[in-house]
Each structure stands twice: as C-alpha cells, then as structure tokens.
Amino acid sequence: MNRFVEIGVALFAWLCAFVLLAAVGTVFVFLLIKGGAALNVQTIFGDTPVWEAIPLKKAVFNGLFPAIAGTLLLVVMAVGLALPVGIAAGIYLAQYSGSHMKSIFSLFCDILAGVPSILVGLFGFSLSIFLHKYVSTEIYPCLLISAASLSFLVLPYLIRTTQIALEQIPPEERLTALALGADKLQNIIYVLIPRSLSGIISGIILSIGRYAEDTAVIMLTGVVAMAGVPQSLLAKYEALPFFIYYISAQYTDMEELRMGYAAAIILVVICAVLFLAAFYIKNRLTEKALYSV
Amino acid sequence: MILRKYRWFVTVLLMISALVWTSAAMAQSLDVFKGEKGDLRISGGTAHIPVMKEAAKRIMTVNPAIHISIAGGGSGVGIKQVGERLVDIGNTGRTPTDDEVSKYGLKMFKWAVDGVGVIVHKKNSIRNIKKSDLIKIYSGEMTNWKELGGSDNPINIYTRDEASGTREVFWEKGLGKGAISAKAKVVVSNGAMKSGIATDPNGIGYTSVGHIDDTVATVTLDGVAPTIENVKSGSYKISRGLFSNTKGDPTGLTKKFIDYLFSPEGQKIVVDEGFIAVK
Amino acid sequence: MIKRFGFWMEKGFLAAALWSMFLTILIFSFMLVLGLPLFKEGRLLSLLTSPWVPGEGQFGIYPMIISTTVISFLSLCLGAPLALGVSIFICLIQPGRLGRWLKKVVVLMTAVPTVVYAFVGVFLLVPLVQSVFSAGSGMNILTACFVLALLIAPTMILIFSNSFNNVPLAHQYAADALGASSAQKLFYVILPASWRGIVAGLILGTGRAMGDTLVALMLAGNAVAVPGSIFDSARTLTAHIALVTAADFDSVEFRTIFACGILLYLMTLLMVLAVRFLSSLKKEADL
Numbered sequence: 004m005n006r007f008v009e010i011g012v013a014l015f016a017w018l019c020a021f022v023l024l025a026a027v028g029t030v031f032v033f034l035l036i037k038g039g040a041a042l043n044v045q046t047i048f049g050d051t052p053v054w055e056a057i058p059l060k061k062a063v064f065n066g067l068f069p070a071i072a073g074t075l076l077l078v079v080m081a082v083g084l085a086l087p088v089g090i091a092a093g094i095y096l097a098q099y100s101g102s103h104m105k106s107i108f109s110l111f112c113d114i115l116a117g118v119p120s121i122l123v124g125l126f127g128f129s130l131s132i133f134l135h136k137y138v139s140t141e142i143y144p145c146l147l148i149s150a151a152s153l154s155f156l157v158l159p160y161l162i163r164t165t166q167i168a169l170e171q172i173p174p175e176e177r178l179t180a181l182a183l184g185a186d187k188l189q190n191i192i193y194v195l196i197p198r199s200l201s202g203i204i205s206g207i208i209l210s211i212g213r214y215a216e217d218t219a220v221i222m223l224t225g226v227v228a229m230a231g232v233p234q235s236l237l238a239k240y241e242a243l244p245f246f247i248y249y250i251s252a253q254y255t256d257m258e259e260l261r262m263g264y265a266a267a268i269i270l271v272v273i274c275a276v277l278f279l280a281a282f283y284i285k286n287r288l289t290e291k292a293l294y295s296v
Numbered sequence: 297m298i299l300r301k302y303r304w305f306v307t308v309l310l311m312i313s314a315l316v317w318t319s320a321a322m323a324q325s326l327d328v329f330k331g332e333k334g335d336l337r338i339s340g341g342t343a344h345i346p347v348m349k350e351a352a353k354r355i356m357t358v359n360p361a362i363h364i365s366i367a368g369g370g371s372g373v374g375i376k377q378v379g380e381r382l383v384d385i386g387n388t389g390r391t392p393t394d395d396e397v398s399k400y401g402l403k404m405f406k407w408a409v410d411g412v413g414v415i416v417h418k419k420n421s422i423r424n425i426k427k428s429d430l431i432k433i434y435s436g437e438m439t440n441w442k443e444l445g446g447s448d449n450p451i452n453i454y455t456r457d458e459a460s461g462t463r464e465v466f467w468e469k470g471l472g473k474g475a476i477s478a479k480a481k482v483v484v485s486n487g488a489m490k491s492g493i494a495t496d497p498n499g500i501g502y503t504s505v506g507h508i509d510d511t512v513a514t515v516t517l518d519g520v521a522p523t524i525e526n527v528k529s530g531s532y533k534i535s536r537g538l539f540s541n542t543k544g545d546p547t548g549l550t551k552k553f554i555d556y557l558f559s560p561e562g563q564k565i566v567v568d569e570g571f572i573a574v575k
Numbered sequence: 576m577i578k579r580f581g582f583w584m585e586k587g588f589l590a591a592a593l594w595s596m597f598l599t600i601l602i603f604s605f606m607l608v609l610g611l612p613l614f615k616e617g618r619l620l621s622l623l624t625s626p627w628v629p630g631e632g633q634f635g636i637y638p639m640i641i642s643t644t645v646i647s648f649l650s651l652c653l654g655a656p657l658a659l660g661v662s663i664f665i666c667l668i669q670p671g672r673l674g675r676w677l678k679k680v681v682v683l684m685t686a687v688p689t690v691v692y693a694f695v696g697v698f699l700l701v702p703l704v705q706s707v708f709s710a711g712s713g714m715n716i717l718t719a720c721f722v723l724a725l726l727i728a729p730t731m732i733l734i735f736s737n738s739f740n741n742v743p744l745a746h747q748y749a750a751d752a753l754g755a756s757s758a759q760k761l762f763y764v765i766l767p768a769s770w771r772g773i774v775a776g777l778i779l780g781t782g783r784a785m786g787d788t789l790v791a792l793m794l795a796g797n798a799v800a801v802p803g804s805i806f807d808s809a810r811t812l813t814a815h816i817a818l819v820t821a822a823d824f825d826s827v828e829f830r831t832i833f834a835c836g837i838l839l840y841l842m843t844l845l846m847v848l849a850v851r852f853l854s855s856l857k858k859e860a861d862l
Contacts, residue, residue, distance in 0.1 A: 009758040016668045019660025020677060026725050027684055030695045062360060064353050091591035099585055111596040117843040118602065119786025121813045122836050126602045128820055129609055135382065143382050158595055188581035216688030219788040223820050229349055230365035239365040244690045251697045251793060253487030267691045278686035452712050457818055458629055478626065478800035481714060481808045484818065495702060496712035
C-alpha cells in the first residue's frame with residue numbers, strides 16, 4: 004500500500020507542477036503570438052509622429068500612448084500620496100507604539116488589506132460625488148480621486164513593509180545610537196531608516212506594481228475610454244489595464260484587438276520589471292549595507 | 297556614509313513630490329484659460345461613441361488646446377451625469393422621459409437616426425424571426441434553436457445592462473415590453489454585444505444598426521431586414537434617435553460641439569459611421 | 576529645540592497611523608450611511624433574499640450572494656489542490672534547483688496583472704470551454720473558476736511552502752532517521768504540523784477569490800438569475816457593483832450596491848479575524 008501512496012503523491016505533485024507551468028506558459032505564449040506582431044511604434048503612437056507626441060504637441064488618437072502616460076501619471080501621484088503616510092505610520096508602529104496599540108493597528112491594516120479593490124473604488128466614487136455636491140461642482144471622478152483611492156488600497160502594504168523592515172534591524176544596531184546619546188528621532192532618521200532602506204524601497208516598488216495593474220478602482224473613479232493625455236489633476240484619463248478590459252469586450256476590428264494584446268504584453272512587462280527591480284534593490288542594498296559599515 | 301545614502305532617498309522623494317505639486321500648479325494655470333482652451337466631457341450612450349470619437353479627433357487635431365474626454369456607460373448614465381453636471385454632454389439612444397427632462401432641465405438635440413437590429417452568429421442558419429417568436433425567446437419560453445427550425449442547441453440570450461437606451465428601445469418596440477429572462481447574459485455596450493454574439497454560435501442579441509458589421513449576421517424581423525435604409529423608409533419599426541443632451545441651453549465649447557454635429561461635416565461623419573443623418 | 580521637533584514628529588507619525596486606522600472605518604461608514612435608506616424602509620431582509628428585477632421594483636441581491644459563494648468555493652476546490660501539489664513538489668519532491676526555480680516562477684506569477692489573466696481567459700479559455708462542453712456560451716461559472724483558481728494559486732503556494740518549511744527541521748530529521756518515506760513524512764509530520772498555515776492560506780485564497788472583480792466581470796456572463804449549474808452564467812457581488820455603479824447614483828438600485836459593499840466588507844472582516852485567531856492558537860500548541 005505504501006509504495007502506491009508514495010508513487011501517488013509524487014505523481015500528484017509532478018502533475019500539479021506541470022499543470023501550473025503549462026497554464027502560465029500558455030498565457031504568455033498566447034499573448035506573445037497574438038500581440039507580438041503589434042509591438043511597434045504605430046501601436047503606441049498611432050498616426051502621430053513620435054517627436055510631436057511625447058512633448059504633447061499633438062494628440063495621439065489611435066495609439067496606446069495616452070493610456071501608458073495615464074498609467075504612469077497615476078502611479079507617480081499615488082506613490083506621492085501614499086508614501087509619506089505609509090512610511091510615517093510604519094515608523095510609528097515599529098518605534099513608538101505600545102504592543103496593545105500595535106495589535107489594534109495591525110488588525111485595521113489587515114482589514115484594509117483584505118478589502119476588495121472594488122469597494123475601495125466604490126468609496127472613491129462616493130467620495131467624489133460627495134465632494135461634487137458639497138464642496139465644489141468642479142470636482143468629478145478624475146486623476147486625483149483615482150490616485151487617492153489607489154493610495155488607500157496599497158497603504159497597508161507600505162505600512163507593513165516599513166514596519167517589518169524597521170523591526171528586522173538587529174537590536175544591537177537599534178540601541179547603539181541611543182546609547183551614544185541620540186534621541187529617538189535622531190536614531191530613526193540617521194540610523195534606522197538608512198539601515199532598512201532596502202526593505203522600504205522594495206515595498207515601494209511592489210506597491211507601484213499594484214498601482215499599475217489595478218483596474219477595479221480606476222474603473223469607478225475616473226478612467227474613461229478616450230481622453231488623451233490628462234492635462235490636469237482634475238481631468239479624466241486613460242490607463243492600460245482599463246484599455247485592456249474595455250477592448251476585450253468592445254473591440255470593433257482586429258486592429259484594435261491586436262492593440263489590446265500589445266497593451267497586455269506591455270503591462271505585464273512593466274509589472275515584471277518593477278517586480279524584478281524590487282527584488283534586485285532589496286538584494287543589492289542589503290549586501291552593501293552589510294559590507295560597507 | 298550613511299547620510300549619503302539617506303540623501304539620495306530624500307532627493308528621490310523630493311523629486312516625486314515636486315512632480316505632484318507641479319501638476320497641481322499646471323491645473324491652476326489652465327483654469328484661467330477655460331473659455332478658450334476648453335475641456336469637454338461627454339458620456340452616455342455607447343452607440344454614439346464612434347461618431348463622438350471621430351468628431352473629437354478632428355476638433356482636437358485642429359485646436360490642440362481643446363480637450364475632449366469620452367466615456368460610455370449607457371443612456372441612463374448619460375442623463376444622470378449631465379443632470380448632475382458631471383459631464384457637459386450626456387448622450388442617449390432613446391428620448392429622455394418627461395420626468396428626466398423636468399428633473400434636470402435637459403435640452404435635447406437629435407443628430408442622427410438609428411435602429412436596433414437582432415443579431416446572431418454567422419454560423420447560425422436562422423435568418424428570419426417572427427416578432428411573436430422573438431418575444432418568446434427573450435421571455436424564456438422558447439429555449440432551443442430547433443423550435444425555430446435550426447440546430448438542436450440551447451438559445452443563449454444576450455441583453456444589455458439597465459442603463460442602456462438600446463435595451464429600452466428594444467424592449468419597448470421589439471418585445472412590446474415583454475419580459476427579459478433573468479438567465480440572459482448581460483453585456484455593457486453595443487460593441488460588447490457584437491463581440492459576445494460573434495463568439496457564441498448559439499447566441500442571439502440586439503445592437504445598434506449602425507454598429508452592425510460582418511462579424512455577425514442579422515435577422516429579419518417579420519420579414520424586414522434591419523438595414524439603415526429600412527429604418528429610414530420606416531419599414532423597419534425598431535428605430536430610435538441618437539441624442540446629445542445638455543443641462544440647460546448649451547454655451548461655449550459645448551454649443552460649438554453640438555453645432556458641429558449638425559454641420560454638413562458632422563452629418564457626414566454620422567452617415568460614414570452607419571447612421572441616418574437628420575439634415 | 577530638537578526635543579520639540581522630535582515631539583511634533585512623533586505626533587506626526589501617530590497621526591499617519593491613526594489616519595490609516597480611520598480610513599478603514601471611514602470606508603465602512605460611508606457604505607453604511609449611503610445604504611441607510613435601505614435599512615430604514617425595513618427592506619433589508621427582502622434585499623438579501625429576493626432576486627434582482629429592477630423593472631418590477633425588486634432589488635434583491637440574493638442571486639449575487641449565491642454566485643459569489645459558488646464561484647469562490649469552486650475556485651478554491653480547483654486552486655487549493657493545485658497549490659498543495661505544487662508546494663509538495665517544491666518542498667519535498669524536488670527541493671533542489673528545480674524546486675527553487677519553480678518557486679521563482681510562482682513568485683513572478685503574483686506580479687502578473689489580474690486583467691491580463693482575464694483577458695487571456697476571454698480569448699483562449701471561453702472558446703475552449705464552449706467547444707469542449709458545448710453547453711451555452713463559454714462565459715459561465717466554470718470558466719471564471721478556472722482563471723480564478725490560477726489567480727489565487729500562487730499566493731496559496733507561497734503560504735503553504737512557507738508553512739511546510741517552518742516545520743522544525745528536528746521533526747523532519749527525526750522522521751527521516753526513523754526510516755519514513757517522503758509520503759509518510761508528508762502525511763504524518765509535515766501536514767499535521769503546518770495545518771495552521773494551510774488553513775490560513777485557504778482563507779486568504781477564498782478572500783481573494785471573493786473580492787476579485789475583473790475575472791468574474793469578464794468571464795462569468797453577468798446574468799441576474801440564480802445559477803442552476805456551473806455552465807450557467809452568473810453575477811458576483813463584485814461584478815454587480817461594477818456594473819451598477821456605471822448606471823446610477825441616486826436611486827434605490829444604486830443604494831443596493833452599498834448593501835453588497837457592506838456584505839463584502841463583513842465577509843472580509845470575518846476572514847481577517849479567522850486568520851488572526853489561527854495565529855494566536857500557534858503560541859500555545861507548539862510544544
């Protein structure tokens with residue numbers, strides 16, 4: 004009996020590994036086959052020449068450029084909004100709070116992290132309607148609201164990464180500066196943050212990946228099918244993930260569908276690059292830190 | 297040495313913040329030019345989108361300072377959003393009701409006539425349907441293609457979401473306000489309806505006549521084909537106007553855009569995209 | 576002066592932490608407040624048990640609740656064994672180069688955007704399901720569950736392998752020393768020791784499956800009927816929110832999505848509490 008069980012388990016494990024690899028492989032190969040041909044300048048810039056499109060002198064109509072620009076702007080803004088709050092909160096949890104507070108904060112972070120992204124989008128949408136009615140009729144769902152909502156979505160990850168990075172510093176290093184007479188804040192600014200930089204930065208980069216790929220939040224808070232490159236914070240905009248979603252249901256000819264495949268490839272590449280960058284930075288910085296002090 | 301690392305981090309942080317705040321500054325300086333370099337927000341009916349896109353493209357090419365954004369969502373969304381001043385123009389594929397007009401103070405502009413046609417997959421052998429049969433199919437009474445003389449396969453019904461003007465018109469004029477089965481698959485735009493039917497050999501759906509192309513096959517209703525000529529002559533009964541609605545009388549950029557839709561060039565775009573011009 | 580600065584900085588950090596906490600509560604309260612009219616008119620029970628027929632004034636989200644439950648459960652049934660199998664492979668069967676390489680692939684899989692999986696699902700899986708099963712169009716529960724299983728598997732694999740690796744080496748060596756085979760080690764030492772991690776992984780996987788919007792929106796058909804079989808089209812709570820938000824923001828229809836939101840939020844809360852409870856058990860039982 005045992006031998007059969009033994010073989011059965013091994014077989015099952017091999018089978019699962021194979022199925023997983025086959026599935027992932029199929030996804031990538033399929034995308035490359037269908038969209039590889041469309042990965043050219045025309046797909047991105049349409050009929051507008053590149054040197055006029057990038058400085059925004061001429062609008063791009065049939066290309067992915069507005070969507071790529073929209074995604075990039077969104078990411079930058081969301082990072083800008085989430086970074087200060089996330090890192091500050093992480094510092095507080097790691098350094099200042101008592102353990103009772105810590106577990107309560109931690110609970111709330113877990114909840115926020117588990118909330119489905121569409122609910123955050125719904126919140127952003129309700130917020131924009133609320134602001135529109137009671138604060139200023141100039142406010143619509145727009146780039147700013149989307150960026151803010153996205154930052155809410157990823158906040159728990161930033162906080163958690165910062166907190167863990169800070170807590171992973173060995174206790175000897177944490178106490179050295181204090182023993183030499185520095186106060187808590189000086190310790191944080193001059194010793195702890197530089198030491199945990201690699202962890203914090205990899206957390207930031209991973210969150211960037213999350214901003215770039217999210218669709219549910221932006222769908223409800225300001226992304227549209229056609230808007231060109233956004234001119235202001237309060238403008239509507241386009242984004243790659245939304246373009247992919249929209250095209251999958253509503254392509255009008257094979258040309259557009261192929262653009263959709265190309266967009267999918269581009270998005271995967273962007274996310275993969277960010278991911279690898281986070282990995283690389285984390286390893287490199289840790290090495291440097293270990294050997295340079 | 298530690299400070300050096302830290303400084304780099306701060307610089308990056310400052311650069312990011314600078315980028316964020318400069319875009320905010322950019323926004324404020326654009327406000328001053330609002331009258332001339334304008335922002336035009338359009339949303340609503342999905343049937344209108346090809347025309348909107350073409351018109352927007354031409355306007356933005358001629359005057360890059362104008363910025364037009366187009367969203368879909370369906371006629372219901374168009375009305376709500378223009379009523380709440382979230383957009384400047386709300387497109388509808390049906391006439392706004394008196395309630396809606398009075399509640400939001402809407403002004404309607406019909407710049408094209410369109411129809412709603414029944415579509416099936418190209419491989420489907422059925423090409424004619426009686427209206428009474430259509431009603432039975434959508435209510436769920438008729439469930440297999442063989443009852444119509446087709447293959448022995450279940451009928452997959454496709455319908456639009458509730459905000460859709462196309463759905464409203466189809467339900468009123470095509471189904472005589474009959475029930476639509478809860479098992480119907482819901483798609484969110486005319487384009488999505490087309491791609492849904494194009495990939496489902498047993499599907500049946502309805503879409504804007506102007507949108508119909510060779511990816512799907514059309515079905516004649518009581519012998520009348522859903523072509524744009526038949527809509528124009530009145531022999532195909534399921535017809536509707538394509539409206540752009542504004543809250544109150546349109547002014548400035550909005551007015552210019554709507555006038556453009558009625559201009560000879562605008563009406564030519566309407567015809568090119570497969571609809572019927574009103575002028 | 577530095578002391579002052581330090582004092583204010585600490586308050587600043589505290590404010591940031593409190594803001595994050597506040598945000599979590601704010602999201603929930605927004606939904607409660609906006610959904611309030613639903614409770615006032617005493618419609619809550621009917622909301623949760625009746626079907627969605629807005630034309631007749633019925634705004635029940637019962638079909639959506641059923642669909643979310645079915646889809647999450649089925650994806651778990653497909654994804655969990657897969658995840659378990661791959662974890663066993665990585666940790667036990669091929670812990671060498673092959674296992675390490677596979678783990679890297681799995682980690683990279685978590686970076687792939689959901690929308691890309693769904694997109695490939697629409698154009699590759701839907702026609703496939705349609706031709707293989709020839710029951711309706713390919714946009715049904717089954718297709719959505721296949722893709723969803725693929726989506727939640729990497730996270731579960733990472734959590735499972737982590738728990739397997741956390742079984743004290745001493746226990747594993749002891750089993751080896753006693754002459755246990757891999758399978759015996761697995762069933763008698765590793766699985767029992769890591770059951771908490773496995774359950775946590777399952778809960779997180781379910782949470783992810785429940786909260787996912789795009790896969791269900793693009794692949795499950797969005798019909799409003801209570802699904803009768805896995806070949807039926809269905810609409811999840813999340814897809815419902817996405818579809819209805821586009822439509823309206825003042826009517827009763829719109830307010831029902833806040834009911835969906837509240838439900839999802841409560842389910843999330845339950846899962847988080849369940850996982851926490853599990854990890855608190857850890858402390859006492861690991862002798």
